[in-house]
Each structure stands twice: as structure tokens, then as C-alpha cells.
Amino acid sequence: MFYRNSYDGIDGYAADLIRHKARQLVGKAGLTEDDRQDLEQELMIDLLGRMKHFNPAKGKKTTFMTRIVERRISTILEARFAQCRDWRKCTASLNDPIPGGDNDSAERIEQVCSDGQMGHHGRDTNEQWQNDIRFDLERVIAALPEDLQDLCEKLQSSNMAEIAREMGVPRSTLYGKLTKLRDAFRDGGLEEYL
DSSP, X not given: OOOOOOOTTSOHXXXXXXXXHHHHHTTSTTOOGGGHHHHHHHHHHHHHHHXXXXXXXXXXXXXXXXXXXXXXXXXXXXXXXXXXXXXGGOXXXXXXXXXXXXXXXXXGGGGBOTTSOBSOOOHHHHHHHHHHHHHHHHHHHHXXXXXXXXXXXXXXXXXXXXXXXXXXXXHHXXXXXXXXXXXXXXXXXXXXXX
8 A cells, every 4th residue: 555745834846856856766775665755754854954044045945955855865875885784785684584493484583682683692792792892992092193082082972063163173174084083993993883
């Protein structure tokens, strides 16, 4: 059964644009018809949140809406193709039978613990794993120059725009430091956490 999102009280151009763009995304990056309503909602929420920044003196409302929607689509696609969650690498389902299992009806999902970890991890193992991560992070951060240590600390509670304002530097300067920070984490063997 097909349901359609309701856009009562929403600008007609925005509703049509979002429906059109979501329809275009179906079949790309692993997105299916089942994802279309969710895509429409995500695009609409983003657009409505950014409409307060529209300035009629700078351009047309339709152009502003189109750019906002297109940028959000770009972000969605970038996230779907990111190495850590690339949909093309997912070759198994949680509903697949467990290979080599004693019971043919046992599925992979039965191996997932309540905390989302695969396998039968006990509390001690999970705590040890968290302690190992904490130790590795502290080791790498301690070896960083003072300015990068400061950036690490600020990133725990603020985003890049807030940090740039607080420090009085352009965001591009901070993004350069963030690249150095990522390189340091990669060199420290923490690439899997990036």
C-alpha cells in the first residue's frame, strides 16, 4: 500500500521539489521505494529548519529552496558512500542463517547482544574493550601538539562553527587542523574510529 506524506500548510513549490528529488533518489545508492517517504521527511525537515536564513535581497526563494534540498541530498549520498557504511559492502542480512550453526532456523540476529555487539560478549569484555579504546585515545592525544590537544577537547562539546567563533579564526583554519588531527589518529593506529 502506498502512503503519501502530507504537506498541508507547506509552500507548494517546496513540496513538489522534495517529492521530485526523493523520487529521483530511489534506485540510487541502495535507496528503494520504501525509503522515499523517509527521504521526503528528512529533506523537508532540513529545508524548514533553514528557511529562517532566507534573505529575499540575496535571491529568489525557489532558488534558495532548491540549493538547500540539493545540498542535503549531497550530504545523504556522501554518507551512504562513506567507507564505514557503504551500502554496496553489505552482503549479509541479520535474517540469514548462522553459518555452521547447529540449528538451521538460527539467524544472525540472535548473535547480537542487547548493547549491539556481535557475538556473546560478557560485561567484562565490553568494559575491557572500552578501557582499551580510552587508553589508545589518551595515548594519541597526549602525543599531539598543544593546539591539537585543545581542539580535541573543544570538539567533545562544540561543533566547528562554535569553536571558530570562540577562537576568532576562520573555519577553514580549523578544518586544516582537523585534517592534521585525523592524520595523527590514523598514524596512531586509530583509523577504525575515524
